[in-house]
Structures are given as C-alpha cells and as structure tokens.
Amino acid sequence: MSTTEEHANEVPAEIADKKETTPETKKESAIGYVILFFFVGLIASLIVGWIIFPRLLYSQKSQPFDFNHAVHLDLVDEGCQSCHYFREDGSFSGVPKLAQCIDCHEEVNGEDPNEEIFVTEYVWKEREVPWLIYSKQPDCVFFSHVAHVSEDSLYDGKDCVTCHGYHGESETLRPYQYNRITNISRDIWGHNIAGFARNSWDRAKMDDCAKCHAEARDAASRRNLKAPTTRFITNIIDVAFPGTRPAGKGSSVQTERGACFECHK
Amino acid sequence: MNIGRRSFLSFLIGGAAGTALSPLPWKLTDDISIWSQNWPWTPVPATGEVTYANTTCTLCPGGCGISVRKIDERCVKIEGTPGHPVNDGGVCPLGSSGLQVLYGPARIKTPLKRVGERGQGRWMAISWEDALAQTADKLTELREGGQPQSVACLSGRTYGTMPSLLQRFMAAYGSPNFMTVPSMRDSYALTFAAMNGQTAMAGFDTENTDFVLSFGSGIIDGWGSPVRMFRANSAWQGGRGKVVQAEPRLSNTAAKSDIWAPIRPGTDAALALGMAHVIILEKRYRSDFVSNYTTGFDAFKTMVMAGYSPEKVAQITGVEKNTIVSLARSFARASRPLAICGRGRGEVPGSMNEFMAVHALNALVGVINRPGGVWALPEPGYIQWSGPDLDAVAIAGGRRQRLDGAGSSNPAASLPNRFFTTVAAGEDYPIEAMFISGANPDFDFLNNQRVAEAMAKIPFVVSFSSLMDDTARNADLILPDHVYLERYEDVPAPMGFQRPIIGLCRPAVTPQFNTMHTGDVIIQLAQTLGGTLADAFPWDNYEVCLQDTLGDQWDTLVEEGYAMDEGFSPAPWADMFGSRKFDFTAAGIRNGFVPVPIAGDDITYPLVLMPYDSMRVASGAIGNTPFMTKTVDENVLLHGMAFVQINPVTAGSLGLRQGDKAELTTPAGKAEVRTDLFEGIMPGVIAMPRGMGRTPYDKKLMKHGVSTNPLVSSVEDPISGLEAAWGVRAKLSKA
Incomplete structure (x- = not known):
C-alpha cells in the first residue's frame, strides 16, 4: 500500500513541475503539431483506404481468348436463351459448353484470330474453354435463375439485363478482375469500392438481392391491402396482436413470406 | 520541431478515423467472411x-x-434405384461409397509389368499391345509345349457372361483348371442336389x-442381398414376422431379433436336429409333404429320436431344453x-451337415417351394453358346x-x-500361369499363407484387378x-x-484410365x-458378345436396367418331387450331427476365435472404402489396431481390461490386438470382424486392424471339400 501511495503522490508533483517550466509558445506549437498529425494520419489513411487498398485487393486475368457477344446475338433467334438456356429440369446451363459451339465452329469460319484460337486449341483438342465468369457467385450462394426470370414468378420475369447489364451487347471481353483474398469476381462486390451502385447490375451482393426482394414484398402486400379502411384495421391488429394475422404474399415463392436473407445477412 | 508522443497518438487517431471513413475495414471484413x-x-x-445413370452394382453378389x-460427366452420388425388385431404392454403405472405388487412389491406371521382386510394388507401365502380346506369347509357349493344363483361372463371379467367357477360354485352350470363388451359394446348391435331387439355386421368399x-x-x-434383407427385416420388425437368431455372439442381427438363442459355436446342426426331434415327436410336421414327397423319413426319425432329444x-x-422345445413349436406353428x-x-461356404440339417427342418414344415419358404430356382440359362470346338x-x-x-x-464345382x-505342396503337375479376375485370394482365403506359398510356385500370375489389391500386388502382370x-x-x-x-x-x-474390359482382353x-x-x-x-448372348432380353435390359421373370413361381411339389423324392x-445328414473340427487343442488354445461379418467392413474382393472405415466404431478399430470382443468373465480370468493390448495366437498365426469387453459374447469365445487388415491397396485405409484370414486354419468339409472353418482355437495373453 505504501509504495502505491508514494507513487500517487509523486506523479502529480512531476506534472506540476513540467507545467511550470513549459513556456506558452511551446505549448501552442505542440497543439498545432497534434492537429497537423491528426490530419496527416487522416488523409494518409483515406488515401490508403480509397486508392491504394482497392489496387492491392484486386488482380486481373485475361480471358482465354476474346468473344464478341454482339455478333452472336445478331445470329440467333431467341436472344440470350439461345445459348444460355434452361435445361428441362429448370436448371440453368450457364456458359455454353463446347458441344453447343461445335455446330458452327467445327472449322475456322472467319478471319478473327480469336476464332482460330478457339477452333484449333479447344474444338479440335476437345477441351472445354476455361472461361472466367464475371457473375460467378461464391460456392455458398444458392441461386435459381428460373425462379427469377419465369413469367409467372413474383418478379414478373426479370430480363437478363436487370442483373447482367448489357453484357450481351458487348463486342469484347474485358479483363476479369478478382479479389485476391476470396478469388471471387470483382463484379459481385461491384467496381465501386464503396459499394455504390448506379444500376441494378452494378453489384450482386446479398444486400442487392434483399433490396429487390423487399420491393417485391412491399408490392405484393400493397396488392393484398385494397381499401384504406382495411389497411387501417389490419394496422391496428398488427399493433395490438402482433403475429396473429396470416402473413401476406411475401417475396419468397416457396413460403410466401419475405426471404430469410432480408434480415439474416 | 517537437514531434512527441502526443503527435504520434494524434497521427494514429487521425489514421483510425480515416480508415473508418474509408471502405477498407468494411470490405476486408466482408472478404474475410466470404x-x-x-x-x-x-x-x-x-x-x-x-x-442419372441406372446400372447394377457388382461390389457384392447382392x-x-x-x-x-x-x-455433366462426373459421378457425384450413388443411390438405390427406386422400384428395383431387389433393393427398391435402398443402398448399403459399400454401394453408396462406390465412387471412392471409381475415383479412389488405388486404381490401376494402365497395364503394369512387375520389375522388382514380387510384392515389392515396383512396376513398369506398358502398353496394351505389349501386355496382350506378352500374355499371348506365354500362353502359346505353354500350349506348344503340350502343357495347356498348367494354366489355371480363378473367377470371383459364378454366373454371367464374364465367368462363362473365362471358362470357355480355359476349355478351348485345354485346361480343366477353371475355378470360381465358392460361398454359401455352393453349399446350398450341393444341399439341393443331395436332398432335393436336382441342380438348382436357393432363393428365399423372405418378403x-x-x-x-x-x-x-x-x-x-x-x-444374401443385403439391402433386400434389411427391408425384409424391417417388415418383420414391423409386425409381419418373428426372427429367431441362434448365434454365439450378440450380432446386430441377434440384437434386433425377437429371440436370441446363444449357442455354442459350431453346433447349429445339432440344434436343428433337436428341433426336428420336437417337431416329429409332437407330430407338428407337414404330413402331406412328408408322406407323399419324401424318402428316408423313417430313418431320419429314428436318428433324431435316438440321439437328439432336447436334453x-x-x-x-x-x-436350454425349454427354449429348444418352444422354438420348435413356434417354428412349426407359424x-x-x-x-x-x-x-x-x-x-465362407460352411458345413454341409449344417446346411442339410437346416434344410431338413424346412422340409419337415413343408416350405420348400412354398410362399415364404426356400425355393429351388433354375440356374441362369440364357448363355447358349455352341461348342467350343476343341483341337x-x-x-x-x-x-x-x-x-x-x-x-x-467330389460334387463341388470348384475348390x-x-x-x-x-499347388503349394507341388503335387501332381505344376501350374505355370494363373489368371485371376474379380477375386483376391491372397487376402480372402482362410489360412492365406498357403495361397502365398502356392503363388510363389506359379511363375506367371496375371491379375485383372482394377485396384491394387493384395493379389494384384503379388502378380507379375496386371491387365x-x-x-x-x-x-x-x-x-x-x-x-x-x-x-x-x-x-x-x-x-x-x-473409362477414367487406360483400362480394358476383361471380356475384351x-x-x-x-x-x-x-x-x-x-x-x-x-x-x-465384349459388348457384341453380351448383346448376342442376351438376345431378346437386351432391349428390356437397356430400358429397365433389369429383366425379371415376373410370373415365376417355383415348381409344385408334385412336379419337383414326383419322380425323385426329397431325401432325408x-x-x-444320415449320421446326425457331425461337428466340423477346428484347428488347435484346447489346452494350448483355451479360447475360440470366431470371425464375424459387419455391414461396416467389406470382406470380399473389394475392400473397405474410406467412407466405410469412418463408420467403424472405436471399440472395433482405434488408431489402426483391431479389437477382439471378449466376455468380461473370460477377460477377468486373463487379467485383461477394456482396451488392453494383447497378443492373439492361433495355430495359424499371431496378431497384436486390443480387447473390447462385451457381455454379448459367450465366455470362452472371442470375435473379430472379417475384412480388415488388407496390406496394400490404399494408403488411407490399409494397415487398419488385423485380418482374421491368416489366423484361421482352413478346414475342408468332409462331404463337399468346401471351406467349412467357422473359427479356430486361440490364446490371448496380455502384451
């Protein structure tokens, strides 16, 4: 006890000494430095966080060879689904397999060196093209295309553009950027490092799914509640006896409620 | 300039604030979670x-x-085919883990020629042309030397075009030494031949x-066919029948049965005769069958009456006497x-005496070829090849x-x-070449040291195995x-x-590798x-051969995956036993219970070791998959060591406690084991699962436990010559 008490007595004495010996000017410049260094730290970390970090986080690869979606889209009758079709069981075929391309590309048809690479390196050697898929979600994500695009789904048949943008009209394949930590395509988080999205296809994170699902749910519940009096009464019931009213048609086709991930992200 | 501690702290605070205002922490958190x-x-x-590809499993005879x-082109799961008459959607642990056989590391990827000593595991990959040419050269040399009989062939399968092709090859080549691996199927066939008086396979109307x-x-x-038997057992458990299990050990079957009768090992035939005694004494037998369609009943009656009273x-x-009487009554009353x-x-084929005693019980209650009984089935007859012409x-x-x-x-088809x-003894003529398909004799046969001795005397051993099993490892050429x-x-x-x-x-x-169908070879x-x-x-x-052979049935097979004679019903008694009566x-069986003597004297070896079977341990030519090994309990296998089950009373007298290391000695061999005290096993009897302890095969599996096969001495059945050993005498001492 005694030593602690001694220390406790000493410390204020030292501080008192220093205060006495420090001139006013020196004190002011010290505060100036403190403020200066705060901003130095602030600006440096902002530069690191906004500019350097994204450059370090992402790397890029080029596709095995270039592909022109626009040319192919002109040649087919059924739009995207001509090549990216649904199988009989409703599962989505994704990127076409060699077998689909072989009908036209058994031999080199044109002058394009990319086609030559395709035919000689892949078609003739019967190797599938190792395309890098911009929209590939992590393995832990379950997503059913058919539930989202079919006409009778809650989402009134989203078209491909809603999520994939105008990829189908592109004439060239941009470099594939991927996250060094997760190996996931940059398109999932979106190219804006802060996560801001201007278009519905700029990002494909869970929040973006939830946003659309919440809209669908609200739209559905609006459809269910017709007259203002009905809405008034149901609101009273909801407040007085929460949970007793059967849930309205929500955004999940299976449960007719909001999808789990609207809350559990 | 005075950049002190405060400035530094201020820099850090500024940095922290800036970092918090940048996407860095939030994005990193998200990335790390992904x-x-x-x-x-x-x-x-x-x-x-x-x-889905519908096919038929061949990992066991089920x-x-x-x-x-x-x-796409990758198999990801094996399920039972719904509606299939044998298993109706069910699948066993081995069947469901078959992909580990297909994609496992034990696959042999190309023809291999041995370059080191046998069993050393040094191989040279050769082309199929070379492999076939070398085999053909050897066969030509032996044939031109007038020794076609010196080529032998062992097939793991008994029926179908594959064993038939091998057999035909051996016949046309000039060797009588074609063999299949026997099982209880052979014992039943011989029982039917001797008692029913006809060549037939045994079918059981367990449904x-x-x-x-x-x-x-x-x-x-x-x-039998394991999944089918599980279904039948479930139906019985659900009230459709009763199960009585006579067995020295509380096996899974015994544990799930309605009545478990612990019986001294190797005395099953005596129990059957004792029950026959009660049934005959109380006139509970099916007299219409016995009097019209059987012969020798009086002699049988005299024999069981004289020697097999319940006492x-x-x-x-x-x-117990009362159990025998009550079991006999409920059996006959059902x-x-x-x-x-x-x-x-x-x-293991087993003792003919036992099979016949049990079959006699079925005859007494008149269930041969009757609903719910044992049926005589014709052997598959669709292979109708002419010839072959022999030079x-x-x-x-x-x-x-x-x-x-x-x-x-000898009545048995192959021994x-x-x-x-x-061959090990070097008797008669030598064997110069041996072909092995679908069998793993170096592991599977009891007392398999003999097999190794025999193989050592055969200069050219060819294995058709897809996997590096014990036999393939000791072969000279693998196709x-x-x-x-x-x-x-x-x-x-x-x-x-x-x-x-x-x-x-x-x-x-x-095919995933450079392999070839043995039929094509x-x-x-x-x-x-x-x-x-x-x-x-x-x-x-081979595919052409298969299509030609199956003829009209091919289309059904391709469409349905199987072809079954739906309307089949077993021959009525009048047809079956009209001319040749059932022979009691x-x-x-004429002389009553004849015990199969097992090796070892009871002074040196006071215990009896019985190998047992488990659904979690594959004991056939195909070994355990990693999945199956994971299902094995830790009182069966732990840290690579196998346990012997032993009654606590026996263990106590030997000073052994749960998990103790012990040395197991039998007249045939020795093994290091651990003890598992188990009250469900008779005192004096110890048990170990069959099928563990394979030597080569697969790094992840092997050296797991101990194989019982080298420990159990082979015993020939005096009538059939088939393997009849049900155990061996053993000694257990604390290590």
Whole structure:
C-alpha cells in the first residue's frame, strides 16, 4: 500500500513541475503539431483506404481468348436463351459448353484470330474453354435463375439485363478482375469500392438481392391491402396482436413470406 | 520541431478515423467472411447438367439396382434405384461409397509389368499391345509345349457372361483348371442336389415369411442381398414376422431379433436336429409333404429320436431344453416359417451337415417351394453358346485331372482352397500361369499363407484387378479391368433372390484410365492365339458378345436396367418331387450331427476365435472404402489396431481390461490386438470382424486392424471339400 501511495503522490508533483517550466509558445506549437498529425494520419489513411487498398485487393486475368457477344446475338433467334438456356429440369446451363459451339465452329469460319484460337486449341483438342465468369457467385450462394426470370414468378420475369447489364451487347471481353483474398469476381462486390451502385447490375451482393426482394414484398402486400379502411384495421391488429394475422404474399415463392436473407445477412 | 508522443497518438487517431471513413475495414471484413465460408481447399462439386445413370452394382453378389447421379460427366452420388425388385431404392454403405472405388487412389491406371521382386510394388507401365502380346506369347509357349493344363483361372463371379467367357477360354485352350470363388451359394446348391435331387439355386421368399429361424445368418449383417434383407427385416420388425437368431455372439442381427438363442459355436446342426426331434415327436410336421414327397423319413426319425432329444441337444449346444422345445413349436406353428443358414454374410461356404440339417427342418414344415419358404430356382440359362470346338491339344489338356479335385469324385464345382494347397505342396503337375479376375485370394482365403506359398510356385500370375489389391500386388502382370461404373456386364442371380432376374451393369462414365474390359482382353487373346480358340470367340468385342448372348432380353435390359421373370413361381411339389423324392437320408445328414473340427487343442488354445461379418467392413474382393472405415466404431478399430470382443468373465480370468493390448495366437498365426469387453459374447469365445487388415491397396485405409484370414486354419468339409472353418482355437495373453 505504501509504495502505491508514494507513487500517487509523486506523479502529480512531476506534472506540476513540467507545467511550470513549459513556456506558452511551446505549448501552442505542440497543439498545432497534434492537429497537423491528426490530419496527416487522416488523409494518409483515406488515401490508403480509397486508392491504394482497392489496387492491392484486386488482380486481373485475361480471358482465354476474346468473344464478341454482339455478333452472336445478331445470329440467333431467341436472344440470350439461345445459348444460355434452361435445361428441362429448370436448371440453368450457364456458359455454353463446347458441344453447343461445335455446330458452327467445327472449322475456322472467319478471319478473327480469336476464332482460330478457339477452333484449333479447344474444338479440335476437345477441351472445354476455361472461361472466367464475371457473375460467378461464391460456392455458398444458392441461386435459381428460373425462379427469377419465369413469367409467372413474383418478379414478373426479370430480363437478363436487370442483373447482367448489357453484357450481351458487348463486342469484347474485358479483363476479369478478382479479389485476391476470396478469388471471387470483382463484379459481385461491384467496381465501386464503396459499394455504390448506379444500376441494378452494378453489384450482386446479398444486400442487392434483399433490396429487390423487399420491393417485391412491399408490392405484393400493397396488392393484398385494397381499401384504406382495411389497411387501417389490419394496422391496428398488427399493433395490438402482433403475429396473429396470416402473413401476406411475401417475396419468397416457396413460403410466401419475405426471404430469410432480408434480415439474416 | 517537437514531434512527441502526443503527435504520434494524434497521427494514429487521425489514421483510425480515416480508415473508418474509408471502405477498407468494411470490405476486408466482408472478404474475410466470404473466404472463411468458402475455404479454397474444400472440394465443391462442379455445377452442370444433372443426369442419372441406372446400372447394377457388382461390389457384392447382392445385385442391387443403383442410380448414379451425375453432374455433366462426373459421378457425384450413388443411390438405390427406386422400384428395383431387389433393393427398391435402398443402398448399403459399400454401394453408396462406390465412387471412392471409381475415383479412389488405388486404381490401376494402365497395364503394369512387375520389375522388382514380387510384392515389392515396383512396376513398369506398358502398353496394351505389349501386355496382350506378352500374355499371348506365354500362353502359346505353354500350349506348344503340350502343357495347356498348367494354366489355371480363378473367377470371383459364378454366373454371367464374364465367368462363362473365362471358362470357355480355359476349355478351348485345354485346361480343366477353371475355378470360381465358392460361398454359401455352393453349399446350398450341393444341399439341393443331395436332398432335393436336382441342380438348382436357393432363393428365399423372405418378403412372405412370418417366422425366420436363422442359424447364424447375418440377416442385417450382409447375408444374401443385403439391402433386400434389411427391408425384409424391417417388415418383420414391423409386425409381419418373428426372427429367431441362434448365434454365439450378440450380432446386430441377434440384437434386433425377437429371440436370441446363444449357442455354442459350431453346433447349429445339432440344434436343428433337436428341433426336428420336437417337431416329429409332437407330430407338428407337414404330413402331406412328408408322406407323399419324401424318402428316408423313417430313418431320419429314428436318428433324431435316438440321439437328439432336447436334453441331449441342450448339452451339445448350450441352448436350454425349454427354449429348444418352444422354438420348435413356434417354428412349426407359424404359417410360413423359414429356416436359413450360412454364417454371417455367407462368404465362407460352411458345413454341409449344417446346411442339410437346416434344410431338413424346412422340409419337415413343408416350405420348400412354398410362399415364404426356400425355393429351388433354375440356374441362369440364357448363355447358349455352341461348342467350343476343341483341337487335339485342348482335348488332351482338358482330360487331365483338375488340381482341386472338384467335379469327379467330389460334387463341388470348384475348390480353390484345395487347389492352392495342392499347388503349394507341388503335387501332381505344376501350374505355370494363373489368371485371376474379380477375386483376391491372397487376402480372402482362410489360412492365406498357403495361397502365398502356392503363388510363389506359379511363375506367371496375371491379375485383372482394377485396384491394387493384395493379389494384384503379388502378380507379375496386371491387365486392369474397368471398374463396374465404367463397364458393361450382365449380373444374374442376386444371392438369395427368389425369382430369375438379370441386372445390367453398364457404364455410368467413360473409362477414367487406360483400362480394358476383361471380356475384351479374353476375346483378343483368343483371336491372337488363333485356331479353334479364335473360332470359339467369334465376337468383335465384349459388348457384341453380351448383346448376342442376351438376345431378346437386351432391349428390356437397356430400358429397365433389369429383366425379371415376373410370373415365376417355383415348381409344385408334385412336379419337383414326383419322380425323385426329397431325401432325408442324404450322405451329409444320415449320421446326425457331425461337428466340423477346428484347428488347435484346447489346452494350448483355451479360447475360440470366431470371425464375424459387419455391414461396416467389406470382406470380399473389394475392400473397405474410406467412407466405410469412418463408420467403424472405436471399440472395433482405434488408431489402426483391431479389437477382439471378449466376455468380461473370460477377460477377468486373463487379467485383461477394456482396451488392453494383447497378443492373439492361433495355430495359424499371431496378431497384436486390443480387447473390447462385451457381455454379448459367450465366455470362452472371442470375435473379430472379417475384412480388415488388407496390406496394400490404399494408403488411407490399409494397415487398419488385423485380418482374421491368416489366423484361421482352413478346414475342408468332409462331404463337399468346401471351406467349412467357422473359427479356430486361440490364446490371448496380455502384451
């Protein structure tokens, strides 16, 4: 006890000494430095966080060879689904397999060196093209295309553009950027490092799914509640006896409620 | 300038504030969570088109229909085929883990020629042209030297085009030494031949039985067609029947049975005769069958009356007198009773005396060829090849005595156990070349040291194994077959199934490696050898042969996956026993209970070791998959060491406690084991699962436990010559 008490007595004495010996000017410049260094730290970390970090986080690869979606889209009758079709069981075929391309590309048809690479390196050697898929979600994500695009789904048949943008009209394949930590395509988080999205296809994170699902749910519940009096009464019931009213048609086709991930992200 | 501690702290605070205002922490948190939910080293099946390939499993003789779920060209799951008559959607642990056989590391990827010493594991990859040429050269050399009989062949399968092609090759080549691996199927066939008086396979109408009396048969331990038996057992448990299990050990089957009668090992036949005594004494037998369709009943009656009263049988078997009487009564009173035998999985053929005693019980209650009973099925008859024409060499070679002595003085079709003993002893003529397909004798046979001795005397051993099993490892040349998920084959006669059925095994995937169908190898070898051999194999390849052979049934097989004679019903008694009556005095049963003597004296070896079968340990030519090994309990296998089950009383007298290390000694060999104290085993008896302790094969599996096969001395059945050892005397001492 005694030593602690001694220390406790000493410390204020030292501080008192220093205060006495420090001139006013020196004190002011010290505060100036403190403020200066705060901003130095602030600006440096902002530069690191906004500019350097994204450059370090992402790397890029080029596709095995270039592909022109626009040319192919002109040649087919059924739009995207001509090549990216649904199988009989409703599962989505994704990127076409060699077998689909072989009908036209058994031999080199044109002058394009990319086609030559395709035919000689892949078609003739019967190797599938190792395309890098911009929209590939992590393995832990379950997503059913058919539930989202079919006409009778809650989402009134989203078209491909809603999520994939105008990829189908592109004439060239941009470099594939991927996250060094997760190996996931940059398109999932979106190219804006802060996560801001201007278009519905700029990002494909869970929040973006939830946003659309919440809209669908609200739209559905609006459809269910017709007259203002009905809405008034149901609101009273909801407040007085929460949970007793059967849930309205929500955004999940299976449960007719909001999808789990609207809350559990 | 005074940049002090405060400035530095201020810099840090500024930095922290800036970092918080930048996306860095939030983005990193998100990325780390994504990374941790998708470990890059966790294998994830590729996405793609989902298809199912329907085929037939050949990993055991059960003949289950399986549906292989595929993503594009990759098999990802094996399920039972719904609606299949044998297994109706069910699948066993071995069947469901068959993909570990297909994609496992033990696959032999190309023909291999031995370069080091035998068993050393040093191989040279060679082309199929070279492999076939070398085999053909050896065969030509032996044939030109006038020694065609010196080539032997062992097939793991008994029925179907594959064993038939091998047999045809041997016949056309000029060797009598074609053998199949025997099982309880052979014992039943011989029992039927001796008692029913006809060549037939045994089928069991278990779906309609209401009282099952099992003499050690592992109904839910792999007996017959395992999935089918599980279903039957579930139906009985659900109230459709009663199960009585007579067995020295509380096996899974015994544990699930209605009545477990612990019986002294090897005395099952005596119990059957004791029950026959009660049934006859109380006139509970089916007199219409016995009086009209049987012969020798009076002699049988005299024999059981004189020697097998419940008192005497109680002394022999250890089963209480009252239990014997009540079991006999309930068995005879049941409307559709059935007595079965074949120990455990039925892989060891067993004692003819026991099979006949049990079959006599079925005859007494009149369930032969009746609903719920045991049926005599015709052997598969769809293979109708003509010939083969034999040249002078083939005729001369074929006339030589078989080295296993089967067929002539002995009723059994093949006796590979005796073959290996003869070859090891160097008796009669030498064997210069041996072909092994679908069998693993270096591991599977009891007392397999003999097999090793025999193999050492055979200069040219060819294995057709797809996997580096014990036998392949000791071979000189490996001509790897496709595994069952890559090949065509007919799979007739599932073990114990009561209707004629053929399953079609067909490729679910294209061959993954440079392997060749053994059928194609045989056809190509025959065509290379030329002459009558080439004439005997006119097919372009095995698939053509299979289609030609199956004829009209091919389309059904392709469409349905199996072809079954739906309307089959067993021959009525009048047809079956009209001219040749059921014989109660067949040679194996005439003299009553004849125990099978096991090796060892009871002073040096005070205990009895019984190998047992488990659904979690594969004991056939195909070994345990990693998945199955994971299902094995830690009181069966722990840190690579096997446990012996021992009664606490016996363990106490030996000073052994749970988990102690001990040395197990039998007249045949020694092993390091640990003890598992188990009250469900008779005092004086110890038990270990069959099928563990394979030596080569697969790094992840092997050296797991101890194989019982080298520990158990082989015992020939005095009537059939088939393997009849049910155990061996043993000694256990604290290590």
